[in-house]
Amino acid sequence: MAVQTMKDLFLHGIQDVYYAEKRIVETIPKIAKAVDSKKLSEALEHHLEETRGQIKRLEKVFENCGEKAKGVECPAIDGIIKESDEIIKETKDKQVLTAALLAGAQAVEHYEISRYGTLCEWAKLLDDDDSYKLLSETLAEEKAADKKLTDIAQKDVNRKAA
């Protein structure tokens, strides 16, 4: 896809996070199963539901752009998920693995915080108020999910792994 205008770039960004969210939906159940913390697996399952809602929001943003929803390959999310797959293979201790996977989930959240933060700015610039509103809702959810993970790391997972 050749990118000429900010509208093209915005669409490319939406396709990137659409692909990322779909990969995240596939990945969360595997991670929730591998961790040894009830709080963390509950938080992950809650975020799985949120992610499904975020995909629906992106589909509305595609509609606002007059485009069909479709993803483009996102090597960044593929790389972040690959690191978690590798750590599952390398880590024998269950509590240490749980700390590692929690950290991987925070890397995912931060990738999304950065991309949705940018997409909100670009939607504003394109005067697409409805997309801005939808993307801002998702951005707030990603920030809250990251905070919750920090809280679980500090109060539960890291202490048990030490």
Place this chain on the structure above:
Amino acid sequence: MAVQTMKDLFLHGIQDVYYAEKRIVETIPKIAKAVDSKKLSEALEHHLEETRGQIKRLEKVFENCGEKAKGVECPAIDGIIKESDEIIKETKDKQVLTAALLAGAQAVEHYEISRYGTLCEWAKLLDDDDSYKLLSETLAEEKAADKKLTDIAQKDVNRKAA
């Protein structure tokens, strides 16, 4: 590398960001050259200097661990950088490309914010006060770099690209 303890996991994390910082040092000059914003290229060059200092800090952390400094492949940073390489090929308009590369730089910063945030927590847990201090300094620099990029996006780059 088999990971058994939090110390192993901490070391693995340090090797991951060490590799990432080295890739960032290689990549920044290319990005600084491709962008069409004096403010942005200056900010990137400033961050290149900071990154060199961050590598030196990591080398001290390796010393604190009694280990030789070495990187392990980090598919996450490779993926984020690959996205910027692709966008350079796909984007013809210089101002639009600048907005895209600024967003890519923020994705890099957020990856680092997440990893250094985690490494600070783990250093605390391992009672490694000196490493905690070193990693906290870098974390503060990454957060400041991200804020500066947001500022340049809002006041300069995005407006010109629209």
